[in-house]
Amino acid sequence: MDSLELTYQVPGDDFSRAGEASSAVKRTLKTLGFPPDLIRRIAIAMYEAEINMVIHADGGVVTARISPELVEVSFADVGPGIPDIDLAMQEGYSTASEQVRDLGFGAGMGLPNMKKYADDMTITTTVGVGTTVLLQFQIA
Numbered sequence: 001m002d003s004l005e006l007t008y009q010v011p012g013d014d015f016s017r018a019g020e021a022s023s024a025v026k027r028t029l030k031t032l033g034f035p036p037d038l039i040r041r042i043a044i045a046m047y048e049a050e051i052n053m054v055i056h057a058d059g060g061v062v063t064a065r066i067s068p069e070l071v072e073v074s075f076a077d078v079g080p081g082i083p084d085i086d087l088a089m090q091e092g093y094s095t096a097s098e099q100v101r102d103l104g105f106g107a108g109m110g111l112p113n114m115k116k117y118a119d120d121m122t123i124t125t126t127v128g129v130g131t132t133v134l135l136q137f138q139i140a
Protein backbone atom coordinates (compact mmCIF):
# COMPACT_ATOMS: atom_id res chain seq x y z
CA MET A 1 0.00 0.00 0.00
CA ASP A 2 1.29 3.45 -0.90
CA SER A 3 0.62 6.31 1.44
CA LEU A 4 -2.80 7.85 1.31
CA GLU A 5 -3.74 11.44 2.13
CA LEU A 6 -7.22 12.51 3.17
CA THR A 7 -8.36 16.09 3.79
CA TYR A 8 -11.48 17.37 5.55
CA GLN A 9 -12.82 20.85 6.21
CA VAL A 10 -14.25 21.13 9.73
CA PRO A 11 -16.97 23.78 10.05
CA GLY A 12 -16.67 26.01 13.08
CA ASP A 13 -20.24 26.53 14.11
CA ASP A 14 -21.77 23.09 13.69
CA PHE A 15 -21.56 20.64 16.58
CA SER A 16 -23.78 18.17 14.73
CA ARG A 17 -21.08 17.68 12.08
CA ALA A 18 -18.11 17.64 14.45
CA GLY A 19 -16.49 14.24 14.42
CA GLU A 20 -17.05 13.58 10.71
CA ALA A 21 -13.33 13.62 9.89
CA SER A 22 -12.53 11.24 12.76
CA SER A 23 -15.31 8.88 11.66
CA ALA A 24 -14.19 8.93 8.04
CA VAL A 25 -10.56 8.17 8.93
CA LYS A 26 -11.74 5.42 11.28
CA ARG A 27 -13.73 3.81 8.46
CA THR A 28 -10.79 4.04 6.08
CA LEU A 29 -8.39 2.46 8.59
CA LYS A 30 -10.87 -0.36 9.20
CA THR A 31 -11.14 -1.01 5.47
CA LEU A 32 -7.36 -1.07 5.20
CA GLY A 33 -7.18 -3.64 8.00
CA PHE A 34 -5.30 -1.66 10.67
CA PRO A 35 -5.38 -3.14 14.19
CA PRO A 36 -8.60 -2.33 16.13
CA ASP A 37 -6.73 -1.02 19.21
CA LEU A 38 -4.75 1.40 17.10
CA ILE A 39 -7.89 2.54 15.26
CA ARG A 40 -9.58 3.18 18.59
CA ARG A 41 -6.69 5.32 19.86
CA ILE A 42 -6.59 7.30 16.63
CA ALA A 43 -10.37 7.86 16.62
CA ILE A 44 -10.41 9.11 20.24
CA ALA A 45 -7.46 11.48 19.80
CA MET A 46 -8.76 12.74 16.46
CA TYR A 47 -12.22 13.41 17.84
CA GLU A 48 -10.78 15.53 20.66
CA ALA A 49 -8.63 17.53 18.25
CA GLU A 50 -11.54 18.00 15.86
CA ILE A 51 -13.89 19.18 18.62
CA ASN A 52 -11.23 21.60 19.85
CA MET A 53 -11.15 23.26 16.44
CA VAL A 54 -14.95 23.58 16.51
CA ILE A 55 -15.14 24.94 20.07
CA HIS A 56 -12.01 27.05 20.32
CA ALA A 57 -11.02 28.03 16.78
CA ASP A 58 -14.08 28.30 14.50
CA GLY A 59 -13.13 25.16 12.59
CA GLY A 60 -10.16 24.23 10.47
CA VAL A 61 -8.64 21.62 8.21
CA VAL A 62 -7.83 17.99 9.05
CA THR A 63 -5.21 16.20 6.97
CA ALA A 64 -4.57 12.50 7.55
CA ARG A 65 -1.59 10.72 6.00
CA ILE A 66 -1.82 6.96 6.20
CA SER A 67 1.06 4.63 5.39
CA PRO A 68 1.92 1.10 6.54
CA GLU A 69 4.44 2.51 9.07
CA LEU A 70 2.80 5.70 10.33
CA VAL A 71 -0.55 7.43 10.63
CA GLU A 72 -0.07 11.17 10.90
CA VAL A 73 -2.95 13.60 11.34
CA SER A 74 -2.72 17.38 11.42
CA PHE A 75 -5.38 19.82 12.61
CA ALA A 76 -4.77 23.32 11.32
CA ASP A 77 -6.87 26.33 12.34
CA VAL A 78 -6.72 30.08 12.07
CA GLY A 79 -8.25 30.60 15.51
CA PRO A 80 -7.04 32.64 18.49
CA GLY A 81 -3.99 30.50 19.25
CA ILE A 82 -2.98 29.08 22.65
CA PRO A 83 -1.16 31.60 24.87
CA ASP A 84 0.29 29.04 27.31
CA ILE A 85 0.63 25.47 26.03
CA ASP A 86 1.80 24.02 29.39
CA LEU A 87 -1.28 25.45 31.07
CA ALA A 88 -3.59 24.24 28.29
CA MET A 89 -2.10 20.74 28.62
CA GLN A 90 -3.05 20.49 32.31
CA GLU A 91 -5.94 18.16 33.12
CA GLY A 92 -9.02 20.20 33.99
CA TYR A 93 -7.87 23.45 32.40
CA SER A 94 -10.51 24.85 30.06
CA THR A 95 -11.58 28.19 28.67
CA ALA A 96 -14.83 26.72 27.27
CA SER A 97 -17.90 28.91 27.66
CA GLU A 98 -20.90 28.07 29.85
CA GLN A 99 -22.88 27.35 26.69
CA VAL A 100 -20.28 24.85 25.47
CA ARG A 101 -20.10 23.21 28.91
CA ASP A 102 -23.88 22.73 28.78
CA LEU A 103 -23.31 20.62 25.66
CA GLY A 104 -21.00 18.35 27.66
CA PHE A 105 -17.62 19.73 26.60
CA GLY A 106 -15.09 21.75 28.56
CA ALA A 107 -13.78 19.22 31.09
CA GLY A 108 -10.25 20.22 30.09
CA MET A 109 -9.37 16.63 29.18
CA GLY A 110 -9.05 16.82 25.39
CA LEU A 111 -5.37 17.77 25.06
CA PRO A 112 -4.20 15.41 27.88
CA ASN A 113 -6.09 12.56 26.22
CA MET A 114 -4.66 13.34 22.80
CA LYS A 115 -1.19 13.22 24.36
CA LYS A 116 -2.04 9.92 26.03
CA TYR A 117 -3.43 8.19 22.95
CA ALA A 118 -0.94 9.45 20.35
CA ASP A 119 2.67 8.26 20.15
CA ASP A 120 3.71 11.81 19.50
CA MET A 121 1.96 15.18 19.66
CA THR A 122 3.30 18.53 18.51
CA ILE A 123 1.47 21.82 18.99
CA THR A 124 2.50 24.82 16.94
CA THR A 125 0.61 27.95 17.89
CA THR A 126 0.78 31.72 17.60
CA VAL A 127 -1.66 33.97 19.42
CA GLY A 128 -3.84 35.80 16.92
CA VAL A 129 -2.68 33.60 14.04
CA GLY A 130 -3.75 30.03 14.75
CA THR A 131 -2.83 26.57 15.92
CA THR A 132 -1.68 23.35 14.29
CA VAL A 133 -1.74 20.11 16.23
CA LEU A 134 0.14 17.16 14.75
CA LEU A 135 -0.63 13.67 16.05
CA GLN A 136 1.51 10.69 15.08
CA PHE A 137 0.75 7.01 15.52
CA GLN A 138 3.42 4.39 14.84
CA ILE A 139 2.24 1.13 13.35
CA ALA A 140 3.94 -1.55 15.41
Ligand SMILES: Nc1ncnc2c1ncn2[C@@H]1O[C@H](COP(=O)(O)OP(=O)(O)OP(=O)(O)O)[C@@H](O)[C@H]1O
Nearest residue numbers: 052056057081088094095105106107108109110111
Ligand atom coordinates in the same frame (compact mmCIF):
# COMPACT_ATOMS: atom_id res chain seq x y z
N1 LIG B 1 -7.31 24.70 18.58
C1 LIG B 1 -7.30 25.48 19.67
N2 LIG B 1 -7.29 26.84 19.53
C2 LIG B 1 -7.27 27.65 20.61
N3 LIG B 1 -7.28 27.20 21.88
C3 LIG B 1 -7.29 25.87 22.08
C4 LIG B 1 -7.31 24.94 21.00
N4 LIG B 1 -7.30 23.69 21.51
C5 LIG B 1 -7.28 23.83 22.84
N5 LIG B 1 -7.27 25.14 23.20
C6 LIG B 1 -7.21 25.69 24.58
O1 LIG B 1 -6.72 24.68 25.45
C7 LIG B 1 -7.69 24.44 26.49
C8 LIG B 1 -7.64 22.99 26.89
O2 LIG B 1 -8.07 22.15 25.81
P1 LIG B 1 -8.71 20.73 26.14
O3 LIG B 1 -9.09 20.09 24.86
O4 LIG B 1 -7.75 19.97 27.01
O5 LIG B 1 -9.98 21.08 27.03
P2 LIG B 1 -11.41 21.66 26.55
O6 LIG B 1 -11.53 21.59 25.07
O7 LIG B 1 -11.56 23.00 27.16
O8 LIG B 1 -12.40 20.64 27.24
P3 LIG B 1 -12.69 19.11 26.75
O9 LIG B 1 -11.68 18.79 25.68
O10 LIG B 1 -12.50 18.24 27.95
O11 LIG B 1 -14.10 19.13 26.25
C9 LIG B 1 -9.00 24.89 25.90
O12 LIG B 1 -9.96 25.20 26.88
C10 LIG B 1 -8.56 26.12 25.10
O13 LIG B 1 -8.35 27.23 25.97
Ligand SMILES: [Mg+2]
Nearest residue numbers: 048052110111
Ligand atom coordinates in the same frame (compact mmCIF):
# COMPACT_ATOMS: atom_id res chain seq x y z
MG1 LIG C 1 -11.10 19.83 24.09
